Amino acid sequence: MSLRTAAIVALLISVAPALSIAANLKPATMSASGQAKSPDGIAWYDGDIDAAFAYAKAHDKPLFLYWGAAWCPPCNQVKATIFNRQDFIERSGFFVPVHIDGDAPGAQKLGDRFKVRAYPTMILFKSDGKEITRLPGEVDADRYLKTLTLGLNANHPVKETLAAALAGKKLSADEWRLLAFYSWETDEQQLVGSSDLLPTLQRLAKIAPAGDTATRLALSVLVAAANQKPEPVSFDKAAASKQLMGVLATPRIARDNMDLLVNYPAEIVGFVAPPKSAPRAALVLAFDKAMQVLDADRRLSKTDRLSALAAQVSLARIDVPQGPLSAGLLQQVKARIAETDRATTDVYERQSVINIAGHILTDAGLLAESDLLLKAELQRSHSPYYFMLSLASNAKKRGDNAAAIGWYEQAYQASKGPATRLQWGATYLSGLIDLAPQDEARIGSVARSVFEQVGQTPGAFYERNRSVLERVSRKLTDWNKSGQHAAVLRSVRAQLDDVCRKLPAADDQRSTCQGLLKPAKV
Numbered sequence: 001m002s003l004r005t006a007a008i009v010a011l012l013i014s015v016a017p018a019l020s021i022a023a024n025l026k027p028a029t030m031s032a033s034g035q036a037k038s039p040d041g042i043a044w045y046d047g048d049i050d051a052a053f054a055y056a057k058a059h060d061k062p063l064f065l066y067w068g069a070a071w072c073p074p075c076n077q078v079k080a081t082i083f084n085r086q087d088f089i090e091r092s093g094f095f096v097p098v099h100i101d102g103d104a105p106g107a108q109k110l111g112d113r114f115k116v117r118a119y120p121t122m123i124l125f126k127s128d129g130k131e132i133t134r135l136p137g138e139v140d141a142d143r144y145l146k147t148l149t150l151g152l153n154a155n156h157p158v159k160e161t162l163a164a165a166l167a168g169k170k171l172s173a174d175e176w177r178l179l180a181f182y183s184w185e186t187d188e189q190q191l192v193g194s195s196d197l198l199p200t201l202q203r204l205a206k207i208a209p210a211g212d213t214a215t216r217l218a219l220s221v222l223v224a225a226a227n228q229k230p231e232p233v234s235f236d237k238a239a240a241s242k243q244l245m246g247v248l249a250t251p252r253i254a255r256d257n258m259d260l261l262v263n264y265p266a267e268i269v270g271f272v273a274p275p276k277s278a279p280r281a282a283l284v285l286a287f288d289k290a291m292q293v294l295d296a297d298r299r300l301s302k303t304d305r306l307s308a309l310a311a312q313v314s315l316a317r318i319d320v321p322q323g324p325l326s327a328g329l330l331q332q333v334k335a336r337i338a339e340t341d342r343a344t345t346d347v348y349e350r351q352s353v354i355n356i357a358g359h360i361l362t363d364a365g366l367l368a369e370s371d372l373l374l375k376a377e378l379q380r381s382h383s384p385y386y387f388m389l390s391l392a393s394n395a396k397k398r399g400d401n402a403a404a405i406g407w408y409e410q411a412y413q414a415s416k417g418p419a420t421r422l423q424w425g426a427t428y429l430s431g432l433i434d435l436a437p438q439d440e441a442r443i444g445s446v447a448r449s450v451f452e453q454v455g456q457t458p459g460a461f462y463e464r465n466r467s468v469l470e471r472v473s474r475k476l477t478d479w480n481k482s483g484q485h486a487a488v489l490r491s492v493r494a495q496l497d498d499v500c501r502k503l504p505a506a507d508d509q510r511s512t513c514q515g516l517l518k519p520a521k522v
Contacts, residue, residue: 041089045098049110052098053129060127062095062152067111068120069102071383071420073355074137075120080349081141081301088145094152095124102464103417111463115188122183124151131190133158134183138259140300147181150174158182162191166203176208180216184224198224198232215253218243219260226264226271241272241279248283248290258294262307265291266314276319284315291315295336302340303352309336310360317363325364333364341373347382354381358390367394385414389427401435408432412446418457422465425450426472433479444488447476448495455499461509473516493517 045052056063068075082088100107102119111117124132133151137144153174154161161175171179184197192200201224205217222240225232247253247261254261261268265287273280294300294308313333316325325333337357344353354377361370374391378384388411395404408428415424429446432439450472454460461469480489500513 042083042092042097045096049098049100052096053125056096056125056127057129059096062127062132063125063129064092064095064097065100065114065116065123065125066098066120067100067102067114067116067122069420070417071351071386071415072119073352073386076348076351077301077303078120078137080346081303082144085141085145088148091145091148091152101417102419106459108419108462108465109459112466115190116186117188117464117467118186121186124148126157130157131159133178134186134190136181136183136185136259138263139181140255140258140304143181143256147178150178150181154178159191162200162204165207166200168207173209173213176213179204180208180213180220184220198228212253212256215243215247216257216260219247219257222268222272223260223264226267231271237272241283244268244272244283245286248286251290251293254290255294255297255300258300258304258308261287261290262294262304262311265311266318269315269318280319284318287315288312302344302349303356306336306340306353306356306360309333310356310363313360313363330364330366333360333366334369337361337369337373347380350377351381351383351386354387355390358387362390362394362397367398370394383416385411385416385420385424388414389424392431396431396435405431405435418453418460419465422450422453422457422460423468425453426468426475429472430475433475437479440485440488443479443485444491447472447488447492451492451495451499454496455502459509461512466512469512469516473518476517477519489517 045055053063055061100110102108102111114123116123120137122135122137124135126132132154135144135147135151139147156164156175158178161171161179165171165176165179182191184201187197198221201217201221205214205221208214208217218240222244225235225240247257269280269283269287273283291308291311295305295312297305300308309332312329313325316329317323337360340353340357344350354373358370358374361367361373371391371394374387374394377387381387388407392404392407392411395401395407408431412421412424412428415421425446429443429450432443432446436442454469457465459465476489476492479485496513496517500510503510503513
């Protein structure tokens with residue numbers, strides 16, 4: 001699992017207000033084109049999403065859709081690395097930029113409409129509303145802007161380009177690059193179904209012209225295979241390992257594919273090389289050297305460099321998950337994080353930097369240091385409730401269940417926004433069931449609070465909200481598997497039934513609502 005979540009795109013809250021789902025556009029100030037003008041010069045569209053598409057069509061401009069949340073660390077990362085760059089600001093004049101905050105009224109329904117779930121997701125549309133491509137956020141800023149330019153210049157949507165490639169038709173070099181840097185992680189089965197992802201990538205890697213594009217696709221194949229469960233059969237691991245060694249030995253190629261390498265080092269190495277084998281030792285050594293180069297590359301953002309450090313810790317743990325790290329690596333971790341903490345002054349960049357720094361300290365076994373870092377950030381962060389969940393996780397690792405539950409509760413109480421509060425409430429409830437399953441009174445109280453929030457939230461059964469509710473529903477029914485908590489479940493079901501009855505019969509949300517908290521069929 002990546003420490004940084006899906007793609008890295010964000011929106012400065014003070015620069016781009018959440019999309020208002022109003023009937024008419026109500027921009028604060030207007031540019032000559034009629035779009036809302038923000039302080040940094042980007043004309044973020046603030047209004048009805050359909051009006052934004054109509055504006056794009058009328059002015060023959062592509063539309064750039066960003067979906068994110070205020071708290072998410074990768075969403076904050078771009079505030080200091082991409083959206084404030086002059087070259088991005090200049091490019092923004094060629095498209096209609098739209099922001100949808102996941103907590104805005106009606107946002108989750110829009111998420112369902114555009115098939116976006118992971119924060120952040122960004123999509124480029126043609127002026128006629130056809131999706132051009134989904135942009136990869138975890139590449140570094142320069143690569144991101146190159147990929148954005150490819151999308152703006154694309155003659156065909158990437159779906160058509162993919163079909164042409166698979167049909168054996170000739171593609172231009174730029175079309176191959178757009179396929180190679182497509183955000184497969186946020187695809188949500190728009191191009192290919194989940195079961196078809198690996199074979200599709202394998203086919204593309206095989207037919208792509210030799211060079212950097214083919215290498216990128218081959219690495220994407222390796223990442224998909226390493227994360228597939230069950231493990232794919234008939235995979236040439238020896239060939240993949242040889243190609244990986246070549247990538248790791250070439251700093252330019254490693255940097256171009258940094259997002260794939262830093263997020264899945266243990267998964268990749270663990271997939272292609274057997275435990276405690278000579279090939280694995282060689283790969284770990286080569287990987288570690290490549291990560292050290294990236295960690296020292298001051299052209300990269302602070303988060304990107306820390307991601308390379310995180311990869312080093314992950315690799316050191318690959319065959320000894322609970323064992324101590326070397327004194328040298330522990331010292332490196334402490335020194336790099338202290339240095340980065342001191343050097344990072346932007347409040348939005350810190351949301352990303354402190355998140356990954358806290359995870360690195362925890363993964364290195366430095367729980368006390370992680371706690372100190374995270375607690376200090378509670379006073380500085382615009383979304384401190386995010387870090388409270390990390391503090392809960394640390395307490396859980398130490399076996400301090402009472403402290404973990406306390407942090408889950410604080411995080412829920414401090415969280416803001418309907419979608420966020422639902423997600424944090426579900427996390428608190430899940431933590432309670434895991435750590436204090438006998439505490440019926442508290443579990444029932446929190447469950448009722450969560451479903452009360454559902455009843456007060458229009459569009460509560462769409463997209464991320466729906467996924468959260470389905471998970472919490474399974475958690476509660478599993479908790480009551482033997483019927484020992486039936487009274488609590490009856491109370492919560494009655495509350496949910498009341499919410500369902502108030503939904504219009506023709507509303508798709510009603511069937512979703514009625515399907516929750518049902519015992520699993522045997």
